[in-house]
Amino acid sequence: MIVFYDDARARRFEPFATTRPLCEMRSGALLQRERWCQVLGARAVGFVSSPHLDGFEEMDAPARFPGSITAGTWLVNTRAMPTLLPVKSTATVLSIDHQVAAVKLAAPVTPEQLQDAMFALEDVLPSTGSMSNIPGAWLENVWDFVSHLQTTLLTDIPALVEILGAKPLDAGTATVLGGHGVFVEEGATVEPQVVFDTAAGPVLLRKGATVQAFSRVAGPCFVGRDSTIVGGRMAGCSIGDVCRVSGEISASILVGHANKGHDGFVGHSVLGRWVNLGAGTTTSNLKNTYGTVSLWTPDGVQDTKLQFLGTMFGDQAKTGIGLRLTTGCVVGAGANVFDTMPPKAVAPFSWGSAAPYGSFAVDQFVDMAERMMARRQLLMTDGARSWWRQVHSVASADTRWPRR
Structure with missing residues (x-):
């Protein structure tokens, strides 16, 4: 399972952040959600973003994730844009340009933690497991x-x-x-x-x-x-x-x-x-x-x-x-x-x-x-x-x- 997280920078990608989480933006040929689902071979179950996006619904897009995110779930920074290749590594932490892009949670993460847009994936790195650097790029700005x-x-x-x-x-x-x-x-x-x-x-x-x-x-x-x-x-x-x-x-x-x-x-x-x-x-x-x-x-x-x-x-x-x-x-x-x-x-x-x-x-x-x-x-x-x-x-x- 995948939950997408919009950090403070992503929440300022206007004019789009007014009405949609970043996982529902198109980067290259795919939505960010579709890109990560293909790379991780997992399904998206929700997103966490600005409070005004509570209630967002759009065709097959997942809704805001309602509670604590359980261990074993992939938590993904939506500004990370991986190259469209399946991850063959068994690593529990994925980075792009040596910046953490996705973490397979070893312990639950509460809604209170994610509500703060200053939360970083580095805050929940597992004590065991390995990190793999995968090809891709970062969306630093809306342009x-x-x-x-x-x-x-x-x-x-x-x-x-x-x-x-x-x-x-x-x-x-x-x-x-x-x-x-x-x-x-x-x-x-x-x-x-x-x-x-x-x-x-x-x-x-x-x-x-x-x-x-x-x-x-x-x-x-x-x-x-x-x-x-x-x-x-x-x-x-x-x-x-x-x-x-x-x-x-x-x-x-x-x-x-x-x-x-x-x-x-x-x-x-x-x-x-x-x-x-x-x-x-x-x-x-x-x-x-x-x-x-x-x-x-x-x-x-x-x-x-x-x-x-x-x-x-x-x-x-x-x-x-x-x-x-x-x-x-x-x-x-x-x-x-x-x-x-x-x-x-x-x-x-x-x-x-x-x-x-x-x-x-x-x-x-x-x-x-x-x-x-x-x-x-x-x-x-x-x-x-x-x-x-x-x-x-x-x-x-x-x-x-x-x-x-």
Whole structure:
């Protein structure tokens, strides 16, 4: 069994920490939860994170772990991103870059211990057993989802091809350039007049994925279950399940159930779950000065040291048609913005055509979210409605966000 722990740093990965534990974020081709389950060969039974995430529920995601974590359970730091290889060692402590990433508990850990975000896995190292250093990387900052994306996809996709038994795309189905290959899980569809460019890395299409005619897909690229590429150019992306993508998109992550179904450029960005970008929405991912990009964080604006960085869209964020977003923008969860270019940071549940924004009323937000889910044949439960109301209240009162 695995329980995931968000430490103090993970709990500040905004705009996503407002609405989801870090184990439900996509890194490379997989959610962090899926990655660790594959590496450890064990099932996830819960997470421990900020109190406002009590009540979080999402499809097959485990809920907040309710009590003491028993001995024999793996406790995992969710900022650790292991390479997608099964751990063959019998070690009870796993490290990445010689920093403790996971511990197989020798004694129970209480909820009171984990409630403190300053708790560290080093505090519960077993007195016996061994440590194994495994390959991988650490998510030190929220923009590391973007900075690690290309290298992670290059190791994830070959591993997943083997795990899933995906097959090379039949010759003649599409035009394939480069030598890394295109791999498809049974049930994926590729229409005629598609071009795959695998010069920089492979492409993997999961079951139910569709690439429509007149699309150009450049690797490394992952397309999740039941997602559709409806035309345009896509390069170096990780597209989660049940997404719809068109236009031009590069080096970006869609966590899942997101919609970028029209023209417009999105680059070096992360789209949370249930994000919808209006037609023509365009992100800037490179400054006119070609300098490094700064990003708003709960600890102030920080220099990311990245030359390319677009927008971080929180869960359920929405943009109007033709919206332009500045380099290194953060759009909070549930925000609905349109018309005028937003400032560098938009607070959660903002509403309007220009700053200072109004508030997206909670009843209207919940109704909208429920309607959007219904379009994907998913029903919002009473528990989820109640939880979203709780999150709306907490986030609307969060003084860390600029409100101008």
